[in-house]
Amino acid sequence: MDKKIIGIDLGGTTAKFAILTPEGEIQQKWSIDTNILDDGKHIIPEIIESVNHRIKLYNMNAENFIGIGMGTPGSVDSEAGTVIGAYNLNWTELQYVKKQIEEGTGIKFAIDNDANVAALGERWKGAGENDPDVIFVTLGTGVGGGIVAAGNLIHGVAGAGGEIGHITVDPEGFECTCGKRGCLETVSSATGVVRLARFLAEEYAGDSKLKAMLDNGEEVTSKDIFEMAQADDPFGLMVVDRVCFYLGLACGNLGNTMNPSSIVLGGGVSAAGEFLRSRVEKYFNQFTFPQVQQSTKIKLAELGNEAGVIGAASLALKFAE
Amino acid sequence: MDKKIIGIDLGGTTAKFAILTPEGEIQQKWSIDTNILDDGKHIIPEIIESVNHRIKLYNMNAENFIGIGMGTPGSVDSEAGTVIGAYNLNWTELQYVKKQIEEGTGIKFAIDNDANVAALGERWKGAGENDPDVIFVTLGTGVGGGIVAAGNLIHGVAGAGGEIGHITVDPEGFECTCGKRGCLETVSSATGVVRLARFLAEEYAGDSKLKAMLDNGEEVTSKDIFEMAQADDPFGLMVVDRVCFYLGLACGNLGNTMNPSSIVLGGGVSAAGEFLRSRVEKYFNQFTFPQVQQSTKIKLAELGNEAGVIGAASLALKFAE
Numbered sequence: 001m002d003k004k005i006i007g008i009d010l011g012g013t014t015a016k017f018a019i020l021t022p023e024g025e026i027q028q029k030w031s032i033d034t035n036i037l038d039d040g041k042h043i044i045p046e047i048i049e050s051v052n053h054r055i056k057l058y059n060m061n062a063e064n065f066i067g068i069g070m071g072t073p074g075s076v077d078s079e080a081g082t083v084i085g086a087y088n089l090n091w092t093e094l095q096y097v098k099k100q101i102e103e104g105t106g107i108k109f110a111i112d113n114d115a116n117v118a119a120l121g122e123r124w125k126g127a128g129e130n131d132p133d134v135i136f137v138t139l140g141t142g143v144g145g146g147i148v149a150a151g152n153l154i155h156g157v158a159g160a161g162g163e164i165g166h167i168t169v170d171p172e173g174f175e176c177t178c179g180k181r182g183c184l185e186t187v188s189s190a191t192g193v194v195r196l197a198r199f200l201a202e203e204y205a206g207d208s209k210l211k212a213m214l215d216n217g218e219e220v221t222s223k224d225i226f227e228m229a230q231a232d233d234p235f236g237l238m239v240v241d242r243v244c245f246y247l248g249l250a251c252g253n254l255g256n257t258m259n260p261s262s263i264v265l266g267g268g269v270s271a272a273g274e275f276l277r278s279r280v281e282k283y284f285n286q287f288t289f290p291q292v293q294q295s296t297k298i299k300l301a302e303l304g305n306e307a308g309v310i311g312a313a314s315l316a317l318k319f320a321e
Numbered sequence: 322m323d324k325k326i327i328g329i330d331l332g333g334t335t336a337k338f339a340i341l342t343p344e345g346e347i348q349q350k351w352s353i354d355t356n357i358l359d360d361g362k363h364i365i366p367e368i369i370e371s372v373n374h375r376i377k378l379y380n381m382n383a384e385n386f387i388g389i390g391m392g393t394p395g396s397v398d399s400e401a402g403t404v405i406g407a408y409n410l411n412w413t414e415l416q417y418v419k420k421q422i423e424e425g426t427g428i429k430f431a432i433d434n435d436a437n438v439a440a441l442g443e444r445w446k447g448a449g450e451n452d453p454d455v456i457f458v459t460l461g462t463g464v465g466g467g468i469v470a471a472g473n474l475i476h477g478v479a480g481a482g483g484e485i486g487h488i489t490v491d492p493e494g495f496e497c498t499c500g501k502r503g504c505l506e507t508v509s510s511a512t513g514v515v516r517l518a519r520f521l522a523e524e525y526a527g528d529s530k531l532k533a534m535l536d537n538g539e540e541v542t543s544k545d546i547f548e549m550a551q552a553d554d555p556f557g558l559m560v561v562d563r564v565c566f567y568l569g570l571a572c573g574n575l576g577n578t579m580n581p582s583s584i585v586l587g588g589g590v591s592a593a594g595e596f597l598r599s600r601v602e603k604y605f606n607q608f609t610f611p612q613v614q615q616s617t618k619i620k621l622a623e624l625g626n627e628a629g630v631i632g633a634a635s636l637a638l639k640f641a642e
Binding site for chain 2: 131133145147149150151152153154155156157158159160161162163164166167168171176178179180183245249252253254256257258259260261286287288289290291292294295296
């Protein structure tokens, strides 16, 4: 039997698991709840238990696996296999994840942060078409990202590589949780889109259902804003245009500096699909020089929820070399 | 005798040569004029002749060399070893540089563009301290750059990686030769600094020798502007502050996305030294989030003219592997 790889996508609510072929085909999937009680100390033991249980269930053993790869929130030291500062897991102290999982399963283990792992997934089996230069931007509650350049994930000197959400797109923009101003995240995350809408609503004088809702203090989500824009609400269209201006500027400068074959948009906000993509592309073209315009494509993510387990599993391929 | 490497820095006026140890120590240096007559067809034959002449002069032969590396203007295909569009060499058609040089010298040959090669030089033996993640920004007649990430030079899908001069720093800024607006080059190259000064002079009302010179239509260089700023000319200080704002914004976003250990400023404009560096750093700190502020350093280039031959030579090290 050909050896398999295991991918784990650890989140604050659930941990997703998959067994894949080395070619990236998912053969089995399951998930467990993430138990964050007691400073998250049950998380790793329960992951180990679940992996061992499934391996046994499928009449397999540790020797049938090339390795396990995992994506996790928090600050990851991929060399050491440790994690710290994953607040939604209650991991405030250093966690020796690699050591525990290797001892508990007898299988080699690799780890990286969740945004990087999702980037690897989209690059390998999704919109990135396994090219050596692919950038992934995830537009969710926050804005994250991962950069694969010349075939390697870019971690940078302190692991802060790929923090696309903190690109400054407006030197005089909104304050960000990171401490500086005008970060891409402040205007293009799910909450950022709403913040931008509230800000622009103050100046907008025309007729608009969206503006009326905001002025009435109704709860509005970024999904609402995109839906109303798609239904031709004029103020909604103005907000989406501004969001795409900032995304196009940030993606444009990523293109100008890295010239990847594609910049892939994923995460909840990207559910707006081609409506979003085409508008980001318009500004991307405005902010890139001809060589980049012609060679770097703006794409939508293709894997959705599975990007995490697939990308995580790809980390384990290094043990096959 | 240990084997050596040869580095060639080909420019529109001269071609510089060096013989180095594999550790990057220069043992011999020389240069020849670049003969761009007849569509630049003499350039490669004269380089071959010069290399063969020197090798003989030093009682060496092809077997004593690991390889030759070269930096060149123009659009380079490093895989194929070809160059096109090097207008200051009169190379408008495809040049088979690698093929000619390997046949003419019997030594293996590698090539990349001049900005990338200078980046490799500063990374290897200069301010980059041989770290895996280093970005080089050269502020000259234009603004160029090279990005080394996870140990690899970033070329991108169409070879446009590292075009730092075309980062958009002001969506409504000056038109650039590349066809778009607000490129870093339009406000921080030698001509860009002067353009910015002329633009700002229109609004500046205070007393200033620099403003008087500009208003009188006198010829002013970026060097003059930096010198007057250093002599406390208030308008000069304002211009330099704005130049550094844009450089700090661009470097900040390079830091936010790549988190290199250092961003190295080189080229003619960087002759302003610490006066420039400290001001760029001020804005870099404003435009980066804490993790990057603390780990990515803004530095001045250390190798000057020799970055080209040293970086070029480093290309040849791959033949030793």
